[in-house]
Amino acid sequence: MIQRFSLAATSLLASAGFALIPAAQAQDASGPGITFELGAAGKVTPSYFGSSDYILSPVPLIRLKRLELPNGFVIGGGSDEGFSLSPSFAVVGERSTKDSPELVGLNTIDTAFEFGLAAKYQVGQFRVMGALRRGFGGHEGIRGELGADYIYKPDDKWTFHGGPRLDFADSTFANTYFGVTAAEASGSFPATTASGGLISAGLEAGVRYQVNEAWAVEAGASWDRLVGDAADSPITAQGSKDQYSVQFGLLRRFDIGF
Incomplete structure (x- = not known):
């Protein structure tokens, strides 16, 4: 499951695509300055990995464009x-x-903050992307994501x-x-060891108007199926292997010259 940004009852989404290109190719450029989008969304996600209960959370949106x-x-x-990093x-x-x-008897897991790097490569109507992050706080493991879009x-x-x-994810996560x-x-919860590897597989779709x-409006939805030890966990048995999310947001573009 790609539960990217959830903080108790508050989700956080921050994405910025950094594509290094010559100034002559910067089609939207109009001289020294910064262009970015700020907005907010509402997102429905599982309350924890493997849960069948869902929460609605506010999601700040931040996009660096130029x-x-x-x-x-x-x-x-x-x-x-082409290729870009973020x-x-x-x-x-x-x-x-x-x-x-329903998780009575299990220890509380504190909030975890994850930091890392994402990459994307796009050709025409197709793109592939991936991300790798390291956790701090609630977990100190490594998470990775791979995807492709039409x-x-x-x-x-x-x-x-x-x-x-x-x-x-690795075994620590x-x-x-x-x-x-x-x-x-x-x-209800026999002693269980979960191995690292593939955690989930699924589909994601989105639209932007x-x-x-x-101003722009965005909406998206995803489905992920937990697999391997994540699917077989007694924690997931309290909820569901199928994990869904839905998001709807509004963004505004800002152009600031230097």
Whole structure:
């Protein structure tokens, strides 16, 4: 499951695509300055990995579109074609029996902050992307994501995308969220060790409508199926192997010259 940004009852989404290109290719550039999008969304996600209960959370949206320095150095602002890098940040919210009484007997897992790097390569209507992050706090494991999209743009206002998604994690992450220690073991939760590897596989689809040059509306939905030890975990047995999410948001573009 790609539970990218959830913080208890609050989700956080922050994405920025950094494509290093020559200034002459920066089609949207109009001199030194910065172009970015700010917005907010509502997102429905499982309350924890493997849960069948869902929560609605506010999601801040941050998108860096272009940064051009006076010396001619440009980040973004051109075509989406080619290879690009971006930072990847995620927050996994606290898991506790206070919010999920079906997990009584399991220890509380504190909020985890994840930092890493994402990459994307796009050719025409196809793109592939991946991300790798390291956790701090609630877990100290490694998570990875791989995906591919088909992109359809019938006109200048509408953009549709969709494709498969794969989530990976090491044993530290897997044991944190799907394992049960000997001290936690009970009739409902036998002692369980979860191995790293493929955690889930699924599909994601989204749409963007460009209202005008300043405003855009986005919506998306995903389905992920937990696999391997994540699917077989007694924690998942309290909920569901199938994990869904739905999001709807509004963004505004800002252009600031230097």
